[in-house]
Amino acid sequence: MIQNARVLQDDFLPKEIVHRHEAVNQMSKALEPVLEDDRPQDTFLVGPSGAGKTCIARYTVDQLQEQVLDIKSHYIDCWQHSNRFRVLYKILEGVKTSYDIHRSTPEDEMIARIQSVDSPYLLILDEVDQLDDMEVLRKLYPMPHITMVLIANRREEVLSTLDERLQSRLRSSVTIRFDRYTQAELVSLLDDRITWGLAPDTITTDQVHRIADVAAGNARDAISILRSAARNADHEGASEIRDSDISSAIPAAREELHEQNLKKLNEDQHAVYDILTDEGELPPNEIYDLYADRVSEPKTKRTVRTYLRKLEDYDLVRATGNGPNRTYEARDR
Structure with missing residues (x-):
């Protein structure tokens, strides 16, 4: 039944985006100056969990890199890497210069290495509101080759922790706001995952609508329920997803997400x-x-x-x- 399990993971990056085209266009416009060897605009992506912020950021940056060879980029989960050393280390890791960095490496040396990067560098800082110390943003902002894509639930929560000068500068950045998906959008998103990840005719339209309805606009929840239902059916040797698989998948998926969030x-x-x-x-x-x-x-x-x-x-x-x-x-x- 499951033909491509990777597609059923919530962090899978599709080749085509079925919704959020306006967000892609806004972010592309903010970053496109790099195509003319100019500095892109720093960008805020804000909105609720499961609204597609991370997916759109990674997709748009990937699309840009397909057009220009000498652009570097790196994705950093600031909840997982929340202190200043870890963030700077991950930035250097993105340009393959972290091989001899250790805990005792002076911060000035790490900053100097980042400053020496000789090409545009797009940094996606996800869950940026989870940083222990926002000082790292102040150190990155003046670097002309660094462009920051900042992802958070609320922009003001990030800005309020910054000094006035950086706060003022980042207020002028492009802000893209995300709402929860509509049920129709979630159904469309699930249909694509089903086409790429499952064998034909393994789930009905009514079942897809049920998953979308339960997920209440959260794509991460919807994909998790679909994955859990498909896994249940597959383990039991069924040729299609049954209503009972979805019924048991709903609490199982929620518990899985709950545990994942606790670990963060x-x-x-x-x-x-x-x-x-x-x-x-x-x-x-x-x-x-x-x-x-x-x-x-x-x-x-x-x-x-x-x-x-x-x-x-x-x-x-x-x-x-x-x-x-x-x-x-x-x-x-």
Whole structure:
């Protein structure tokens, strides 16, 4: 049944984009000056999880590199590589100059190597709001050959942590906003994955619509449910996906995504999540007090509020109410 398992992974990059053409056009226009040996515009891609931001960024940069041979690019997941050393290391890794870099390498030496790159370098900084220290953006911005594609759920959350000068400069960057997919768009996206990844006639139109409906605009969720359903049917030797496969795939896919998101959390974020798991529904002030008692070097209240919004973005916690009445609780798996 499964003919190409890679296509059913949510990070698979398709050869053609079936939606988000306007976003591709906007990003292409921002980056196209590099084709004339001019500096492209830094770009913000903002919107909810599963809205296609990462896919569009990688696709557009790949398309640009097919037109110009001497453009370099690199993708960095700032949630996985959140401190300044790791980000600088990954940047050097993208131009094959990280081979002798180690923890004791002076930062100035790493910066000098990045400055010495002799061709345009497009950096996709995904989950940029997860950086421990935004100072790395200030060091990268003045480099004329570096162009940053910054991906986050909310632009203001990133800008508010920067000094005024860099904040002002990045406010002038191109901002591309993503909404959740419509059900019709999700159905179309799933149809392409089904065509490329599954044998013909293995899933019905009604079943595809059911998956899209349950996913509620989140492409990552939709693809995960499809993958889980196909895997269930394939393991049981079925020639087609059954309704029961989808029914069991929905909670299984959600649990898989839940576990993946938990693994992304840093130590402080995990402490916040564990408090909500242990204590139940709490307001932010109580969460912070318990968090400050639990960790040796607590972050600021503002940072913990950012953590709570991030946990909510990834369906790890549920928020209820507004303003002083707002509370948070851990979501079930």
